Amino acid sequence: MPLRFNNTIAVAMSGGVDSSTVAAMLRDEGYELVGLTLQLWNQRRLAGKEGMPEQVQGRCCSLDDVYDARRVAEALEIPYYVVNEQERFEQDVVRPFVSEYLAGRTPIPCSLCNNHLKFDQLLVRARQIGADRIATGHYARNEYDPARDRWILKRPADTSKDQTYFLFGLTQEQLSRTLFPLGGYTKPQVREIAAQHALAIAVKPDSQEICFVPGGDYKQFIDAYLEEQGETIPDTAGELVSTSGEVIGRHTGIHNFTIGQRKGLGVSSPNPLYVIQIDHDSHRVTVGADAEATTRTLRAGQLNWISIAKLDGEMRVRAKIRHRHEPASATLRMTGPDEVEAVFDEPQRAVTPGQAAVFFDGEEVVGGGWIL
Known part of the structure; x- marks a missing residue:
């Protein structure tokens, strides 16, 4: 059953156009808002080490972004706080990222961050300041389905900006307390709303890279990080x-x-x-050869189900095996207590251990897990 909430919402403000526009939209709707930014990584920490730039600016979670988020909060006249989560981010995201690559797997730090840190800690902080819910700038939709007594995660109107792949690990509790106000909008519409509110970040470019890996060169990052830790690559x-x-x-x-x-x-x-x-x-x-890089099956573990409570028997889905992959038709079946097998109708290229497999039924996210 849907919960009853107070009028205070904590907005996760990254300093980008999406979360800033969310804050402007919700303020116009009459909500009491508090802006929160999670400080996750010191961008200057590895600066100057071999292969690493001397300065890192204009990136997701950078000091520039904190400045932009604070500036938007001031313009909207809402309280704003920066929450230091660097220690937990390193423990739950950076360390696993390095370990997975060293083990020959390919991790997705954005999903790890959403699943283990962002939504969990944002809700904790929200309650501490008297807010029942959080709002984010993710392109996704969620709604309560009374027939199933479940919160359902759906793809957004702008499928080119679909971020549900990174949100497959959200729990029912997290979905019930999260708003995705941009789910029904396209990115151009969001920029237009930001411009209408005279937000200085209306034309700010989107961040494209992993927030803690400048230049996208993960090999150089791993070398620099292990050197800093006094460790050597095995x-x-x-x-x-x-x-x-x-x-x-x-x-x-x-x-x-x-x-x-x-x-x-x-x-x-x-x-x-x-x-x-x-x-x-x-x-x-x-x-x-390229043809040898395809397979019709995958196994995934550490499962999280969203539109269903559990998988009984077989289920037809469309499975997405990386962020830019077009979901492909497949049949799901359980192969263990916390393991599922997906058999694709057509062979799929580069099914990669460490990546997420996310399963869709139409617009709904059925659930997902980590490719084994």
């Missing part, structure tokens, strides 16, 4: 082999590869080669 050098098992070269470490990768393999071939498999135990990296 020796995972090994063989590059063909799908027939023939040794065709050597590599310097499995963290340099991800499934489906084509460039930087370190071997020459008359035809393009792609990473097919990464074996953490043997340190072998298998490469092959």
